[in-house]
Amino acid sequence: MSYQVLARKWRPRTFEDMVGQEHVLQALIHALENQRLHHAYLFTGTRGVGKTTIGRLLARCLNCETGVTPTPCGECSSCQEIQEGRFVDLIEIDAASRTGVDDMRELTDNVQYAPTRGRFKVYLIDEVHMLTNQSFNAFLKTLEEPPEHVKFLLATTDPQKLPVTVLSRCLQFNLKRMTPEHIAGHLKYVLSEEQVPFEEPALWLLARAADGSMRDALSLTDQAIAFGNQKLAASDVSNMLGTIDQRDIEKLVNALVENNGPSLLSEIQRISDFAPDYSVILADLLSLFHRVTMEQVVPGSVDNALGDAAQVQTLARQLSAEDAQLFYQAALMGRKDLAVTPDARMGFEMTLLRMLAFRPGTDRREPPTVSSAGQSGSAESRDEPDPAPAPAGQPADPVHSAPPPVAELSQPEPEAKPEAIPESAPVPAAAPMPEPEPEPEFEPGPVPEYLAEADPVHESEPRPQPPESGPEPTDPPGTTEMAGPEPEVAEPVREPEPELSGEFVWERDFRSLGIVGMPGNLASHTAFTRDGDDILLTMEEGHARLLNARHEEKILAALRNHFGDTINLRIEQGETGGKTPAAWEERQRLARQQAAESAIRNDPLVKSIVERFEGRVVEDSIRPVQGSR
Numbered sequence: 001m002s003y004q005v006l007a008r009k010w011r012p013r014t015f016e017d018m019v020g021q022e023h024v025l026q027a028l029i030h031a032l033e034n035q036r037l038h039h040a041y042l043f044t045g046t047r048g049v050g051k052t053t054i055g056r057l058l059a060r061c062l063n064c065e066t067g068v069t070p071t072p073c074g075e076c077s078s079c080q081e082i083q084e085g086r087f088v089d090l091i092e093i094d095a096a097s098r099t100g101v102d103d104m105r106e107l108t109d110n111v112q113y114a115p116t117r118g119r120f121k122v123y124l125i126d127e128v129h130m131l132t133n134q135s136f137n138a139f140l141k142t143l144e145e146p147p148e149h150v151k152f153l154l155a156t157t158d159p160q161k162l163p164v165t166v167l168s169r170c171l172q173f174n175l176k177r178m179t180p181e182h183i184a185g186h187l188k189y190v191l192s193e194e195q196v197p198f199e200e201p202a203l204w205l206l207a208r209a210a211d212g213s214m215r216d217a218l219s220l221t222d223q224a225i226a227f228g229n230q231k232l233a234a235s236d237v238s239n240m241l242g243t244i245d246q247r248d249i250e251k252l253v254n255a256l257v258e259n260n261g262p263s264l265l266s267e268i269q270r271i272s273d274f275a276p277d278y279s280v281i282l283a284d285l286l287s288l289f290h291r292v293t294m295e296q297v298v299p300g301s302v303d304n305a306l307g308d309a310a311q312v313q314t315l316a317r318q319l320s321a322e323d324a325q326l327f328y329q330a331a332l333m334g335r336k337d338l339a340v341t342p343d344a345r346m347g348f349e350m351t352l353l354r355m356l357a358f359r360p361g362t363d364r365r366e367p368p369t370v371s372s373a374g375q376s377g378s379a380e381s382r383d384e385p386d387p388a389p390a391p392a393g394q395p396a397d398p399v400h401s402a403p404p405p406v407a408e409l410s411q412p413e414p415e416a417k418p419e420a421i422p423e424s425a426p427v428p429a430a431a432p433m434p435e436p437e438p439e440p441e442f443e444p445g446p447v448p449e450y451l452a453e454a455d456p457v458h459e460s461e462p463r464p465q466p467p468e469s470g471p472e473p474t475d476p477p478g479t480t481e482m483a484g485p486e487p488e489v490a491e492p493v494r495e496p497e498p499e500l501s502g503e504f505v506w507e508r509d510f511r512s513l514g515i516v517g518m519p520g521n522l523a524s525h526t527a528f529t530r531d532g533d534d535i536l537l538t539m540e541e542g543h544a545r546l547l548n549a550r551h552e553e554k555i556l557a558a559l560r561n562h563f564g565d566t567i568n569l570r571i572e573q574g575e576t577g578g579k580t581p582a583a584w585e586e587r588q589r590l591a592r593q594q595a596a597e598s599a600i601r602n603d604p605l606v607k608s609i610v611e612r613f614e615g616r617v618v619e620d621s622i623r624p625v626q627g628s629r
């Protein structure tokens with residue numbers, strides 16, 4: 001597999017190659033052209049935005065044999081050696097691993113000596129905030145008065161942790177997080193050059209998942225190419241990341257706008273096949289409604305950084321300001337509720353139903369009921385069972401009269417607190433909210449209870465009781481209809497199974513842990529060993545590279561949820577020997593495929609067709625029936 005290839009191959013070779021950091025580059029180019037160089041530079045910014053890349057480029061600019069220049073030749077031996085990481089006068093130190101005073105002493109002692117090969121001795125110190133206080137002290141003196149031939153290039157994700165004495169001696173550049181638009185644009189360029197076929201929505205999915213880091217975006221793209229068999233289809237990338245693409249978000253929102261309950265539920269049903277991270281979808285919705293409000297309040301203010309400008313503008317016209325506020329507030333509450341709902345999909349569905357049911361308006365009570373009758377009569381969508389729309393619309397009428405909750409909810413707290421906005425929502429503070437009058441918070445209290453009252457009514461309807469005496473909370477009003485006749489819904493993916501019969505077998509039972517999204521994808525590529533409370537997951541290099549602390553947290557939470565709170569988790573890089581859930585599933589899939597193919601080949605009807613019409617079975621077209629295991 002060619003993991004890392006893209007990130008390494010497309011590492012910028014010149015300032016011009018760098019994407020999205022023009023403000024920093026401009027200043028550096030200017031300094032280089034005018035030979036007005038500072039002796040210490042500090043590059044700050046989140047991971048993967050190009051801090052050390054800029055450092056290495058700068059080292060080349062300073063040491064290129066053609067002279068100090070913003071456009072190093074790339075040909076001379078200095079340029080080449082720096083590129084290959086073997087230039088003696090570029091000393092790279094990862095402070096995260098070398099924190100000892102002695103290391104710093106060694107560095108400061110060596111500073112005195114003139115460069116061996118180049119013009120300047122360049123010290124590139126990454127994660128410089130990790131140095132101990134003692135190390136800082138040892139370093140500070142040198143930083144104060146370095147010899148002429150020395151340049152310090154410091155990089156950190158966390159400048160707040162640097163002593164003021166260090167900050168004040170450096171020229172600081174803050175590298176920006178890459179916008180999804182920048183990343184998607186760059187991926188498009190790279191993939192075209194690489195001649196890898198792609199669907200544009202797949203690029204946006206990757207760009208959003210990369211969370212501002214171009215390096216992560218390229219690594220994810222590598223993985224997606226392997227996952228999708230040398231092409232990038234949006235559905236594959238959705239599956240890999242556990243996210244859904246913009247078109248799916250659009251369909252959900254359109255159903256809300258049109259007040260179309262059946263279509264909303266069937267969209268949720270379809271999306272759930274991807275086992276997405278519902279919290280991420282709600283974050284996407286939050287971001288969307290935020291942008292819609294921005295566009296409503298300040299027309300023309302929305303950019304295309306997320307690739308959805310057209311949609312935002314349309315929605316800004318279609319939705320009332322009240323609707324946008326209510327949807328935003330409901331998504332915000334829903335995100336909090338997700339943490340405590342027994343089943344993530346239920347929580348998600350409830351959130352969207354809330355948006356639909358409590359949308360302010362005159363005749364909003366009517367449509368869901370009416371359309372549900374029409375829908376069941378026409379029976380036009382098979383995977384949309386009759387009772388589906390009921391929880392959305394009906395409970396309102398028989399139990400209470402609608403107005404009180406609607407009136408309460410139609411004026412959500414206008415001052416949406418910026419700190420409550422998830423990090424994926426850009427520019428959170430900027431949204432000007434109309435009429436900042438203090439109104440009661442959007443209380444989750446009355447709504448769920450209210451809808452919950454409908455549950456017994458719903459329960460009493462003729463619904464086949466599932467054989468397993470599952471825990472009550474798995475039968476929410478929104479999901480009951482999903483437990484219907486469709487076999488594929490019974491996949492163990494999101495079925496909370498507190499007690500697995502018998503021993504937990506990692507490869508086989510992994511899905512029951514319910515780890516979704518990227519953490520789930522990565523965990524599914526690990527081998528499992530357990531010694532008492534200590535769980536060790538072994539992961540191959542290509543995947544280990546993509547792992548970050550947030551992923552680990554989610555994996556640990558799921559393991560603790562299953563095995564108990566005393567579980568410790570260690571994730572190591574190493575050989576898995578095919579003992580991973582992903583490999584197991586692939587073997588299962590192959591077995592099912594083979595069984596299906598042989599069943600088709602041996603089917604008497606197929607045989608006779610083949611014989612009579614000289615037909616041929618296109619094996620690629622055979623798909624095993626899902627859930628038939």
Ligand SMILES: [Zn+2]
Nearest residue numbers: 064073076079
């Ligand atoms: Zn050169």
